[in-house]
Amino acid sequence: MSAEALLAWARGPGFDWALGIFVLGMLLRLFEVLSLGRKPDLAEGRGSGVQGGLRTIVTRTLPRPSVFAREPVRIINGYVFHIGFFLVLFFYGPHIELFQTKLGLSWPALSTGIIDALAVLTVLSLLLALALRLTNPVVKFLSTSGDYVAWLVTLLPVLTGYLAYNHMLLPYTQMLALHLLSVELLLVVAPFTKLTHMFSFALARWYQGYQAGHRGIES
Amino acid sequence: MSAPSVEKGIQFIREQIDAPVASFFSACVHCGLCAEACLFYGQTGDPRYTPINKVEPMRRIWEQEYTLWGRIKSTLGLARKVTEKDFEEWEPLVYDACSLCGRCSLVCPVGNDISGMIRKIREGFSAAGYAPEGLIGATTRAVQIGSPMGVKLPAVQAQIGHLKHDTGLDAPLDQKGAEYMVLLSSMEIMNFPEYLEAVAKIMKQAGKSWTIASKAFEATNSGIQIGTSDIAAELVQRVVDAAEELGVQTVISPECGHAYTAIRWEGPNLIGRPFTFKVKHILEVLDEFREQGLLKTDGMEEAKLTFHDPCQLVRKGGVIKQPRKLLNMVASNFVEMTDHASMNWCCSGGGGVSANERADEIKFKAFRQKKSQLDELQVDTLVTACANCRITLEEGLEEYEMDLPVVGLTEMLADHLVDENEEQG
Numbered sequence: 001m002s003a004e005a006l007l008a009w010a011r012g013p014g015f016d017w018a019l020g021i022f023v024l025g026m027l028l029r030l031f032e033v034l035s036l037g038r039k040p041d042l043a044e045g046r047g048s049g050v051q052g053g054l055r056t057i058v059t060r061t062l063p064r065p066s067v068f069a070r071e072p073v074r075i076i077n078g079y080v081f082h083i084g085f086f087l088v089l090f091f092y093g094p095h096i097e098l099f100q101t102k103l104g105l106s107w108p109a110l111s112t113g114i115i116d117a118l119a120v121l122t123v124l125s126l127l128l129a130l131a132l133r134l135t136n137p138v139v140k141f142l143s144t145s146g147d148y149v150a151w152l153v154t155l156l157p158v159l160t161g162y163l164a165y166n167h168m169l170l171p172y173t174q175m176l177a178l179h180l181l182s183v184e185l186l187l188v189v190a191p192f193t194k195l196t197h198m199f200s201f202a203l204a205r206w207y208q209g210y211q212a213g214h215r216g217i218e219s
Numbered sequence: 220m221s222a223p224s225v226e227k228g229i230q231f232i233r234e235q236i237d238a239p240v241a242s243f244f245s246a247c248v249h250c251g252l253c254a255e256a257c258l259f260y261g262q263t264g265d266p267r268y269t270p271i272n273k274v275e276p277m278r279r280i281w282e283q284e285y286t287l288w289g290r291i292k293s294t295l296g297l298a299r300k301v302t303e304k305d306f307e308e309w310e311p312l313v314y315d316a317c318s319l320c321g322r323c324s325l326v327c328p329v330g331n332d333i334s335g336m337i338r339k340i341r342e343g344f345s346a347a348g349y350a351p352e353g354l355i356g357a358t359t360r361a362v363q364i365g366s367p368m369g370v371k372l373p374a375v376q377a378q379i380g381h382l383k384h385d386t387g388l389d390a391p392l393d394q395k396g397a398e399y400m401v402l403l404s405s406m407e408i409m410n411f412p413e414y415l416e417a418v419a420k421i422m423k424q425a426g427k428s429w430t431i432a433s434k435a436f437e438a439t440n441s442g443i444q445i446g447t448s449d450i451a452a453e454l455v456q457r458v459v460d461a462a463e464e465l466g467v468q469t470v471i472s473p474e475c476g477h478a479y480t481a482i483r484w485e486g487p488n489l490i491g492r493p494f495t496f497k498v499k500h501i502l503e504v505l506d507e508f509r510e511q512g513l514l515k516t517d518g519m520e521e522a523k524l525t526f527h528d529p530c531q532l533v534r535k536g537g538v539i540k541q542p543r544k545l546l547n548m549v550a551s552n553f554v555e556m557t558d559h560a561s562m563n564w565c566c567s568g569g570g571g572v573s574a575n576e577r578a579d580e581i582k583f584k585a586f587r588q589k590k591s592q593l594d595e596l597q598v599d600t601l602v603t604a605c606a607n608c609r610i611t612l613e614e615g616l617e618e619y620e621m622d623l624p625v626v627g628l629t630e631m632l633a634d635h636l637v638d639e640n641e642e643q644g
Contacts, residue, residue, distance in 0.1 A: 028287060032285060032286050033238055033241040042491070043486065043493075044493060046537065063252075063328070071252060137264070138251035139249065142272065147249050197246045200246040201329040204246035204329050205329065205330030211332070217536065
């Protein structure tokens with residue numbers, strides 16, 4: 001198969017299949033969680049569970065100062081990765097064009113220079129995350145093969161995107177095809193790894209926050 | 220232990236898995252930040268004590284039974300089933316190295332209530348027979364005798380007798396229609412009789428009617444600590460029956476952390492219906508008295524003192540402002556520890572750890588967290604509002620040869636009550 005044909009497949013049916021698996025997989029995972037249900041809290045409440053849940057979804061984004069003081073590098077690196085990844089994904093011009101064709105929505109792009117720098121930063125933060133995972137005794141202890149798979153499938157799209165844009169290593173068409181394939185790999189793998197947290201974090205925060213809101217305690 | 224009991228344990232853990240638990244496991248990214256919030260990890264450096272690892276058997280059961288992917292892996296023989304060996308290995312993690320303090324739940328970036336899950340996994344461990352002797356004994360005594368420390372009604376009556384003899388104050392037993400029903404913890408009956416005296420003094424000054432139920436004077440709920448909901452429910456039911464029989468408006472949970480969680484939050488859920496009376500912690504009641512001008516005090520403690528927040532009161536109970544307002548009434552040099560209120564550090568003996576002799580070694584290690592907070596402040600007095608914290612703190616201070624008196628807040632307030640007889644005379 002020529003690079004052009006591969007790119008065409010990756011842009012067309014390959015992408016649609018991957019997206020389909022991603023959407024259905026994530027819906028299945030959410031269904032698996034929600035269908036378990038939970039019992040109502042019969043204890044007399046002091047406040048609103050809904051408010052508590054919504055509040056915690058937002059507030060848990062910031063770390064507790066005393067924990068931040070213990071692990072500043074790990075926490076800052078987490079922010080750098082997430083912010084970098086999201087900006088590159090949603091504010092790179094060609095990505096926005098793709099969203100426009102798929103969703104019909106469009107928004108202003110960041111300059112390619114900024115995106116380029118952000119991609120480098122994101123890759124570096126992923127490398128640091130791996131280094132921390134391999135050296136921090138707790139993180140190393142907790143790590144499973146799934147964590148390394150999730151790391152790899154997250155790294156590949158950023159890396160290949162950067163290489164394609166800068167015409168490095170391989171001819172542009174080939175690298176772009178690899179970039180799309182790596183995105184498809186990420187989409188297909190995500191529902192079956194801890195990458196489900198991209199959605200389930202909101203549920204987890206909601207449930208803890210809901211109980212806290214009902215009971216009038218901090219969360 | 221035989222295999223069937225492990226099956227029972229797994230069954231009990233399975234029953235604890237609900238949507239919140241499933242969302243927590245599917246949101247965990249193995250970042251390990253929960254370890255940084257845990258005093259047992261912090262003071263030992265052993266990664267096995269990472270809070271999320273303490274519920275790993277529950278995670279495996281969830282994955283293998285409640286996710287499609289996990290079921291496929293199980294079918295293909297790729298999943299590690301939870302075995303007898305896992306129960307053996309995790310028992311000390313679940314009981315000895317966790318005080319259910321809840322600090323991990325507050326720092327988890329994805330919002331997982333990890334300590335809530337450790338409370339849940341204990342249901343399976345106790346059902347399978349993998350629970351510490353000390354807690355099994357306390358729970359058995361609670362069911363059979365009515366108190367985990369084996370305290371019987373005559374001991375309470377003797378204390379009331381002493382109270383009358385020493386102060387002329389009464390602690391009315393089984394008085395129908397009283398506004399408040401006061402619960403005591405075994406620890407208060409055995410070691411800290413000053414609590415009962417303090418309550419009697421304060422109630423008299425506030426002009427409130429109160430009573431102690433002879434059928435349900437004990438507040439401690441060992442069923443919650445060991446993780447056996449049936450027993451926990453039975454112990455709650457005794458209090459509910461007594462409160463309803465006596466027709467009281469409010470049940471007062473004593474200076475005890477987990478007793479408050481047990482009756483205030485778990486209670487109605489355990490017996491399956493809302494209460495017909497209110498449940499308040501003694502500090503909530505005292506703060507209401509303060510607001511209503513019913514708590515008249517005199518003189519200030521000049522000693523430099525700090526307040527040790529009982530975990531169950533701040534993180535699970537939301538009782539944070541009340542002790543501070545009350546302390547400021549009677550203390551002129553009250554200072555806060557670096558991590559206080561909702562981020563306080565546990566005394567190291569909560570969640571059944573203090574009732575579990577096997578955990579003594581790790582408990583004293585974990586106490587070094589509190590020690591470092593106290594070393595930093597150099598106070599003259601340590602105030603708290605939980606009899607279990609108090610005894611754990613006293614033991615820890617003794618172990619590390621620190622000379623620091625530990626006082627209950629209710630008792631400190633009672634010492635400063637205006638003596639109305641004197642005023643009139």
